[in-house]
Amino acid sequence: MAEVEVATAASPTGKVRQIGDTILEVEDITLSFGGLVAVNDVSFNVREHEIFSIIGPNGAGKSSMLNVINGVYHPQKGQITFNGKTRKHMKAHHSAAEGIARTFQNIALFxxxxxxxxxxxxxxxxxxxxxxxxxxxxxxxxxxxxxxxxxxxxxxxxxxxxxxxxxxxxxxxxxxxxxxxxxxALAAEPKLLLLDEPMAGMNVEEKEDMCRFVLDINDEFGTTIILIEHDMGVVMDLSDRVVVLNYGVKIADGTPYDVCNNQAVIDAYLGVTE
Amino acid sequence: MSGILDTFPKILLDNASRLANSPAIREKDYGIWQSWTWSEAAVEIRKFACGLAAKGFKRGDTLAIAGDNRPKLYWAMTAAQCIGGIPVPMYQDAIAEEFAHVIENADASFAVVEDQEQIDKLLEIKDRCQVLTEMIYEDPRGMMHYYQPFIHSYEAIQELGEKFDQENPGFFMEEVNKSNGSDTAILLYTSGTTGTSKGVVHTFDNVIITARNGVEREGLTSTDEALAYLPMGWVGDNLFSYAQAYVAGYCVNCPESGETVINDMREIGPTYYFAPPPVYENILTQVKIRMEDASWISQKIFDYFMDVAKKVGTDILDKQPVSFLDRFLYKMGDLFLYGPLKNVLGLSRIRLAYTAGEAIGPDLFLFFRSLGINIKQLYGQTESMVFVCIQPNGEVYPDTVGTPAKDVEVKITEEGEVLYRSPGVFHSYYKEPEKTKEAKTEDGWVYTGDAGYFLENGHLKIIDRVKDVGKMNDDTMFPPKYIENKLKFFPYIKEAVAFGHQRDYVTAFVCIDMQAVGNWAERRNMAYSGYTNLAAQKPVAKLILECIEKVNQDLSEDPQLSNTQIKRFLLLHKELDADDGELTRTRKVRRNFIDEKYPALINALYDGSEKIKVEAQVKFEDGRVDTIEADLKILEAKRIKQLEN
Structure with missing residues (x-):
């Protein structure tokens, strides 16, 4: 009899739900605050049932990107297609009604x-x-x-x-x-869940628990997840695909393996000497 | 259906008609208590039993069960018994290796478990345990990855059962009626503290007669409520949450999870409760900690009424004469303190609480009794289906385990070992006729391995394991653990080791409780730099001396043990520690090791010297080794003359 196969973080093939079609299309988004360009002409897409990570050094525009997706910030340029509906401007409560839920970098509970x-x-x-x-x-x-x-x-x-x-x-x-x-966030039964640094400030054990929960949510409910996270180990283990931002510009996207071998990414994280 | 209710399935069907609409079992799920009446439970059990049969489970097969206390797992037990199978409840936190031992030994072909965690353990040992052919899980969470054909959900089995039942309408009742009282009811594995664990076979008669006797003695009825929170693999849970619930028809409540027991207990308010001493200790500690944070006025009220309770509470509980004024004060205390306190602890409705397993401190015991909670000690084993001795109402003494339960005979051998014979005496050890013979005589007496004796009032007193009881030079029996326990009941003493085997008098090593003595010292503005320094201070020695003299006072009151009063003792320079090999991982003293490690100290206790120099190596948790040097003073305690009879 075959050995039991438990879906582990490292084997996305163990997923019960197959990754489907594009559920979120981000096209040419530019967001600036006065003269400061936080997000500059960024495009990517997220597929259904996928765990998708946004990474980048501090100030790269990751949280701004999330805020654009769920309608808190309104980009000057570009458009977002979620679940077949394209829109330019949207209020946060519209995005909630569409099935987007999120958690915050700083806890925002009562x-x-x-x-x-x-x-x-x-x-x-x-x-x-x-x-x-x-x-x-x-x-x-x-x-x-x-x-x-x-x-x-x-x-x-x-x-x-x-x-x-x-x-x-x-x-x-x-x-x-x-x-x-x-x-x-889960109680809202979202189609798309945005997690803004869910593991920041946690100890190893708490992190492991949280990783397990993220994977379980993805498995059991089929929820598509966009994750911002600084712990590269976590990102590499959990993600199906990763996009890398640096100073508001997309410098790479692809599988975790591709991304961590990308020279531009290494340069952005470690710095380059002229 | 035959008239005699001699098996659990028969009792179930009787309850299902007699108590059709009374709750049989509850489980807290989704934040609410979901209950099943006896008739509903019977339907569920019938479906599952037929499902097992449809999958090929036959009369005489064994069914392994593992998980937290869940209605479905209790039902699985009855379901197996319905079709002549034997349930084998296992300890849910056992590692896969231990599961393998039980499953192999019991030839369990089916296993019903709670969740993914348990299924994973079974899969780990599947290759080793070829007998195990089908696995059934109760909680579907995380099970969607498991595609093996031999893994089934509980519901799938029940569905199969419904179909099977329709196709074979006579099957279920026929099977139920085939069994009778002398058939095996259950296989319970001992915890295995002494060697590998053995399967204890109990017949329906063993279990049901014992349960009935207990129910009669304590007057339990179908309106009682019990909380099922101790491991299902343990004999006590099988008696309190299963056998007695069936016999008396009371409702068993399964908490949501291990972490929620305290909340759930408060919501249910059980009337019948069992807990080992550490659980009670925990409750008392919680109360003390929370009182320290309370306002000044609350603390005053607490102290005042606890004194009232201490003075008259147990007498009122035991229906002894108490003055009118004290009765009035106690009533007031009940209004202001005892009532609300018991409510918070979930103990408001307790009619009967048992404790057993190890010695319980008299202060702890009296705290609960003085609040009006009828907590009683009992003595028993897996082999006796729990009850050997129980403290009768109104005759509860902290250091005895009561009088023999109904139909139980107890006698003491010349060596002081306790033997008993009762309807609950186990049938045999599973597949171990040799070991059965060792433990049980031809005419049904069972050796307990415990040393004890009867007091004049007919109460049994258990003092130690027979193998640990020594003899002093004047032939007095010397039970080290009994003396050490008495010392450890003081909050200031963490560990103690008593010596006296083949000696003229008893001596002891004492380890102070760093936290308790540290607090005590701080309140007196005593400066100290660490454990060794604190233990060497004069006031501390005096504090411990007082404790020892109280123990001596206690020992002097028992003519058999009067000679074991402690004469000389010393305060060790370090705590006994499992890392240094002085204790086992379960914090039991390793006597031989201590004899070998500290011969000089032991000698000093007997050669009359006043102090001794020690130089000891200490291993730290990170592996570093350091030496401690200290002068240990040897102290003399007053011994109380034995009262002439």
Missing amino acids: KGMTVLDNVMTGRNKMMKSNFLTQALYWGKGRNEEITHRRKVEDVIDFLQIQAIRKTPVGRLPYGLQKRVELAR
Whole structure:
């Protein structure tokens, strides 16, 4: 009998879901703040079910790029096609409605609220009943709360945070707060998940856990993931493809292997002597 | 259906009609308690049993089970028993190697496990364990990568079962009725602290009669609630969360995960509870820590009412006469402190709590009893299906394990070893007739390996393992662990080693508890530079001396042990450490090693010298080696004269 094959980070072929067609097309994006060009004429595409990383030295424009994708920043030039819809300007809540969720580089949770309530906010945009029925926990509002709670519990179970369900977020250690933030993003059942340095500031064990979760999310839900990360080991292990930015300019893209052997990338990271 | 309820499947079907709508089992899942009534559980079990049969599981086959406490795993146990199979629950945190031993030894052809983690372990040993042909998992998470034809989901087996049941409508009841009380119910593996683990075979009669006796003695009913959180492979869980639940019809609650037990316990509020001493200790520590952070006024209220509880709480629990004023104060305490405290701990509804496994400190024991929690010690083994002795209500003494349970006979050999005979005595060790003979006599007496004796009030007192009990020169029995435990109950003493075998009097090494004594010293503004320095200070010696004299006082009250009072002792210059080989990894003292390592110190305890110089090598965790030099003072403790009878 064949040995069991567990999909490991190093073998993307172990994936259950095959990588599909392009889901996100970024074309000629230029974003500048006054005279400062943060992103300069960058194009790339992300395919369905893929884990796609954006890397680059500090100030390369990675977070700006994410902010463009989910509509926080509006680029001066270029267009983005997500899920077949092309658009130039978009508000953040539109992107959320389209199925894009994200986590932040600096944790952005409601510190005084419990983990459960924080994760519930991830489903806010799907709640249709009016304020009164929600407040009274009655009729449609009640039914809706029950369905959404069920989904949220799935996520809580998935990320193994049952034990802290009722704990106020402010009392949790940093690593767990990051996980709660991921839970909130997942609760929105996104098609595309943007993770902005999910492993920053974590110890080795927490990083390993987070890697496992990223892979599991990709596997179980088929979520397409765009990842910004500084830990090259993590990037090389997790990613199907990588794009490298430097001073707002794309200098390479391709498989992790191609990218780390690319001379331009090595120069950007290590510097070149004239 | 035959009239006698002598197997679990028969009891299940009876409960399913008698208690059709009472909850049989609950599991916290998705943040809510999901429950199944007895009739619903019976349906689930029937489906799974037929599914097993459809997959080729036959009468006499064994079914390995591994995972956290889950309803589906308990159902798998009954399902196997329904069709004449034998469940073998395993310790879920055992490594693959240990699984292999059990599966091979038990010839388990099927395994039902909780999740991916357990399936991975089984796959690791699959090649070695050719007997194992089918694997079933309960939790589908992460299982989508597994395409092997021999791995099935629990639901798939149940679906097969439903079909099989429709095609063979008479099969299930026929199989259930084929079994009777003398058939094997379960195979439980001993933890294997002494050599490789052995499979203990229990018949339905062994388990059910023992469970019934326990239920009768404590008056358990179908309205009780228990929490299933201890490993399923352990005999106690099988009795408290399975056998007794079936017999009494009470509901078993499975927590969401190991980390949520405390929260889940509070939500359920069990009425019947078991925990080994460390769990109780943990609860008490939590309470103490949280009280230290509490406001001044809360602390005052806590201290005042805890004193009231200490004074009269146990008497009230044991229904002894207590003055009206004290009764009133205790009532007030209940209102302000004991009630809310028990609520926070999830102990509000406890009617009966057991502890066993190792000695429990008297302070710890009395803390819970004084709050009105009826916690009692019991004594038992895997081989006896737990119950040998239980403390009767109203006769609870911290250092005995109570009187023999119903239908249990206990006797003591000349060497002091405890023997028992009971309906719960195991059938045999699986495939080990030799070892069975060693442990069990022809007429059913079982050797426990424990040394003990009966007190005048008929209570059994267990003191040590027989092989560790020594003899002093005047023929007094010398149980080192019993004395060491008494010392270790003091928070200031971390470890102790008692000597006395073939000696005229008893002596001891004592290791202070760095944290407790350190705190104590800081409160007295004593300066110290480290463990060795702290242990060498005079006030510390005096503190420990007081502890030792209290132990001597205690020992003097027992005529059999009065002579084992500690005469001389010293405070070791270093902590006993597993890294230095002085303790086992489970923190048990390695006596032979200590005898070899410290002959000079032991001599000094007996040759009358007042101090001794030591130079010791210490291995640090990073591998560095250093030497410590110290002068150890040898101290004399007062011994209390034995009371003349």
